[in-house]
Amino acid sequence: MRYTFAAMEMAAGATFRIASDQSLLVYFDQAMETGVAEARPPQGGERNRSEDRPLQSPITLQANEKVRKLLQLMELEPVEGVRNLHPAYCSLLVKFDALRFSHNEVEGILRGFLTRLDQVKLPEPRMVEIPVCYGGEFGPDLAEVAALRRMTGAQVIELHSSVEYLVYFLGFVPGFAYLGELPKDLVAPRLASPRRKVPAGSVGIAANQTGVYPFATPGGWRLLGRTPVKMFRADRKELSLLTIGDRVRFAPIDAERFAALEKTWA
Amino acid sequence: MGVIQVLEPGLFTTVQDLGREGYGPLGVSSSGAADRVSLRMGNRLLANDQGAAALEMTLLGGAFVFPEGAVIALAGSDFGATLGEKPAEMWRAHRVKPGQVLRLGPTRSGARGYLCVQGGIEIELFLGSASTHILSGLGGHEGRALRKGDVLKIGTRYFKSVAPWSASMPNREWALSPRTMEVLKPRRVICVTDGPQSDWFSEAAKKVFYETTYRVAEDSNRMGIRLEGAAIPTPAGGEMTSEGVALGAIQVPEGGQPIILFVDQQTTGGYPKIANVISADFHRLGQLRPRDEIRFQRVEPLGARSMLVFQEMVLANDLRDRRSLESEAWLSKRRSKL
Numbered sequence: 001m002r003y004t005f006a007a008m009e010m011a012a013g014a015t016f017r018i019a020s021d022q023s024l025l026v027y028f029d030q031a032m033e034t035g036v037a038e039a040r041p042p043q044g045g046e047r048n049r050s051e052d053r054p055l056q057s058p059i060t061l062q063a064n065e066k067v068r069k070l071l072q073l074m075e076l077e078p079v080e081g082v083r084n085l086h087p088a089y090c091s092l093l094v095k096f097d098a099l100r101f102s103h104n105e106v107e108g109i110l111r112g113f114l115t116r117l118d119q120v121k122l123p124e125p126r127m128v129e130i131p132v133c134y135g136g137e138f139g140p141d142l143a144e145v146a147a148l149r150r151m152t153g154a155q156v157i158e159l160h161s162s163v164e165y166l167v168y169f170l171g172f173v174p175g176f177a178y179l180g181e182l183p184k185d186l187v188a189p190r191l192a193s194p195r196r197k198v199p200a201g202s203v204g205i206a207a208n209q210t211g212v213y214p215f216a217t218p219g220g221w222r223l224l225g226r227t228p229v230k231m232f233r234a235d236r237k238e239l240s241l242l243t244i245g246d247r248v249r250f251a252p253i254d255a256e257r258f259a260a261l262e263k264t265w266a
Numbered sequence: 267m268g269v270i271q272v273l274e275p276g277l278f279t280t281v282q283d284l285g286r287e288g289y290g291p292l293g294v295s296s297s298g299a300a301d302r303v304s305l306r307m308g309n310r311l312l313a314n315d316q317g318a319a320a321l322e323m324t325l326l327g328g329a330f331v332f333p334e335g336a337v338i339a340l341a342g343s344d345f346g347a348t349l350g351e352k353p354a355e356m357w358r359a360h361r362v363k364p365g366q367v368l369r370l371g372p373t374r375s376g377a378r379g380y381l382c383v384q385g386g387i388e389i390e391l392f393l394g395s396a397s398t399h400i401l402s403g404l405g406g407h408e409g410r411a412l413r414k415g416d417v418l419k420i421g422t423r424y425f426k427s428v429a430p431w432s433a434s435m436p437n438r439e440w441a442l443s444p445r446t447m448e449v450l451k452p453r454r455v456i457c458v459t460d461g462p463q464s465d466w467f468s469e470a471a472k473k474v475f476y477e478t479t480y481r482v483a484e485d486s487n488r489m490g491i492r493l494e495g496a497a498i499p500t501p502a503g504g505e506m507t508s509e510g511v512a513l514g515a516i517q518v519p520e521g522g523q524p525i526i527l528f529v530d531q532q533t534t535g536g537y538p539k540i541a542n543v544i545s546a547d548f549h550r551l552g553q554l555r556p557r558d559e560i561r562f563q564r565v566e567p568l569g570a571r572s573m574l575v576f577q578e579m580v581l582a583n584d585l586r587d588r589r590s591l592e593s594e595a596w597l598s599k600r601r602s603k604l
Contacts, residue, residue: 019462020512020542021570071291086290086510086533093510095290098545098574103567170293171508171534174402178508178534215402232292234392234404240292 014066014114016107022083022098024106026070027091028063055089055168055181055208063090064168068245069120073113082106087169087244089178125166125247130212130227132161132203132250133258138226141191145205145222148188157252159183160224165210167246175214175232175240179248182208194220201226203250214240225252228262268334268420270321270383272412276328276370281387281406281418284317285529286395290510295531297397297405300378300488300552301342303449303581308341308382310585311359311440313429318386318421319396321412323379325555327370328412330381335364336420337384337430343553345370345379357442358588359384359430376452376553384429388421399530401489441588445580449549454558456547457565457573461516461539462509466501474498475540476562480524484556488530491554497522501538508536514543514551516562526551544570546577 017025054060067087074085074094081100086093096106134157135142146153165179182205190206195218198204202213204221213219214231227250231241242248253261272279282305285298299305299322306316320341321330327345332338340347340356347354350366362368370379389396389407398406407416426432430439442450464472480493498518511517515527517537526543527535528551541562543551554560565573 017462018460018567019510019539020514021459021544021567021574023510023512025462025509075291083287084290084296085288088509088534089507091507091509093290093512095287095512098571099578102571169534170291171510172293172532174289174292174294174399174404176293217401232402244291 014110016103016110018103019093023093023095024103024110025091025093026110028066029059029090053181053184053208060090061166064166065122066117067092067169068122069117070110070113071244072122073116073120077113079109082109086171088171089168122245125245126243127164127247127249128242129249129251130203130229130241131253131257131261132225132227133253133255134160134203134225136255138258139203139224141204141222142224145186145188145224149185151185156186156224159186160205160210161250161252163249165248167242167244167248169244170240170242173213173215173217175242177211177231177240177242177246177248179210180208182210184208188222190220191222194218198223199226201228201231203227225250226258228258228265230265268332268336268383268385270336270387270418270420271331271333272328272414272416272418273331273367274329274369275412275414275416276323277326278324279328279412280322280398280400280410281319281389281396281412282322282398283319283386283396285397286393286405289393290533293533294393294402294404295399295529295533296513297399297488297530298395299380299397300529301376301380301549302552303549303577304342304378304552305380305382306581307357307442307446307450307584308339308380309386311339311341311357311430311442312337312382312384313425313432313440314382314384314386315423315425318382318424319389320383320387321381321418323370323381325377326372327379327381329367329369331365331367332362333365335366336362338362338368339382340370341380341382343376343379344374345372346374347371357447359439361431373555377555378552383420385421385424388419401530437589439588440585441591443580443584443586443591446584449577449580452553453550455561455563456550457544457570458514458516458541458562459544459565459567459570461541463501463506463538464540466538467518467540468499471499472540475524476564479559479561482554482556482558482560483523486554486556488528490531491526491528491551493524493526493560495523498524498540506536506538508534511535511539512542514545514548515539516541516543528552544573546570546573 081097084095167177198219203225206221282299285296392405403409478496480495483492
């Protein structure tokens with residue numbers, strides 16, 4: 001039930017799809033042609049591999065920018081009856097009160113917002129530095145990732161902390177930021193079987209993404225290190241350390257510094 | 267102000283209300299009661315706001331003492347409650363005397379029972395809701411399930427003029443109509459609409475999904491209901507670009523055993539979704555126990571909407587005077603005999 005507007009420019013290249021009887025998905029590109037490196041098209045065949053760094057591709061970056069713009073517009077001008085918004089790489093899930101709206105009506109409202117997307121000015125991205133103690137008990141998968149990618153642990157650390165990442169969106173659990181794009185040489189698949197409990201603050205990688213676990217949760221990402229920073233705090237006004245659109249850098253620290261920082265932020 | 271003291275917490279008891287909406291951009295899921303219809307109706311029997319915070323018990327109830335007394339109602343599944351040694355009927359208000367103990371046992375019907383108190387449970391709200399989100403340890407009572415010795419405050423806000431045994435109507439007590447009891451009756455067929463990736467699945471895969479009777483797995487919880495049964499052939503690749511996921515989304519990971527995302531759900535996910543449970547059936551998901559068997563039936567989004575509208579009309583026009591309802595039932599029984 002995917003349909004495209006006749007006037008594509010008017011809708012900023014968006015397509016709509018019914019997700020449930022009370023939610024509508026807005027896609028800013030064909031979801032399966034971009035995104036996570038391990039994604040493949042549904043009916044077999046090889047994914048278009050011409051793009052080495054799919055998250056950094058202009059298509060994905062532009063789509064994500066549109067997601068952020070639409071989100072910002074809808075947060076500034078909340079619509080009564082629209083109950084929740086779930087942004088992701090190239091899409092926004094709009095959850096609404098099904099007693100008040102039909103999908104068509106919500107689509108109409110969104111269409112109105114989409115015509116104004118070009119006028120939205122996103123805030124200057126914040127630059128956030130996250131200290132990480134790599135390896136050892138904090139990064140149990142560092143050695144394996146190094147072996148997989150035929151380099152030393154030090155090189156993995158060097159690479160992981162060498163780039164600036166974009167917060168594409170927050171999802172999964174409160175304060176979990178999906179960061180990209182991981183340097184090509186670090187791309188490694190998820191663990192075959194996820195851990196039952198990943199300690200809070202763990203810094204992991206999965207395919208071409210990286211992120212920090214805000215809470216002790218189950219997880220299948222490969223763990224390179226841990227940060228003493230609290231990613232999500234209920235007693236802090238902005239709750240989450242990172243917000244969508246932020247830029248992030250990881251700064252290697254040693255165990256001593258980790259302990260000292262952990263104490264100050266406890 | 268009255269309090270509830272926890273003598274026995276039961277298997278997994280948390281504070282829940284109707285949840286928090288609007289924090290998806292932070293990755294915060296809505297949480298809230300697993301069976302919202304039961305919570306709402308339990309609260310209304312007490313003349314509470316229908317979204318007042320209550321205790322949600324899972325499979326095995328606890329024991330609670332009310333040192334200053336309280337007015338309570340038990341909603342959802344029947345946990346074989348006794349109040350001061352006497353059986354305490356479901357779906358009606360009870361006056362608890364100071365120091366009296368409410369004991370609940372293992373469930374006799376579905377998965378979740380609600381202990382509603384007049385005035386609601388008063389607790390510090392997190393993002394506008396009293397609901398507990400266990401995975402992140404946020405909301406509710408210290409962000410966790412209740413333990414022995416916990417003390418919870420009882421609030422004072424309720425609609426006093428229509429409260430049972432209030433000064434304005436000393437003889438009145440509320441009951442649910444048979445039509446509402448019908449909404450609450452367990453049903454093994456869950457209605458779904460197409461999911462956003464329905465067309466990724468082959469016709470054969472959909473046939474498997476709609477013709478299989480699935481069993482609820484032991485490790486199901488408020489985050490997700492895991493199902494066991496015939497494996498659904500997954501689209502090649504299995505994983506896709508992560509996107510926002512709706513409540514009740516049925517995702518099919520590699521291996522083909524479907525998972526229904528539930529109230530404490532992750533806000534985004536990377537597995538294709540073959541279908542999505544309709545809003546009018548969410549409360550039924552909350553009553554599924556491990557090993558229960560269910561099947562799925564496909565409906566159109568418009569059909570799903572009219573089912574929701576109908577259900578809400580039934581619930582909105584509910585609450586009957588208990589006595590007149592009882593005499594009606596007695597009369598109709600007489601009539602059928604004649």
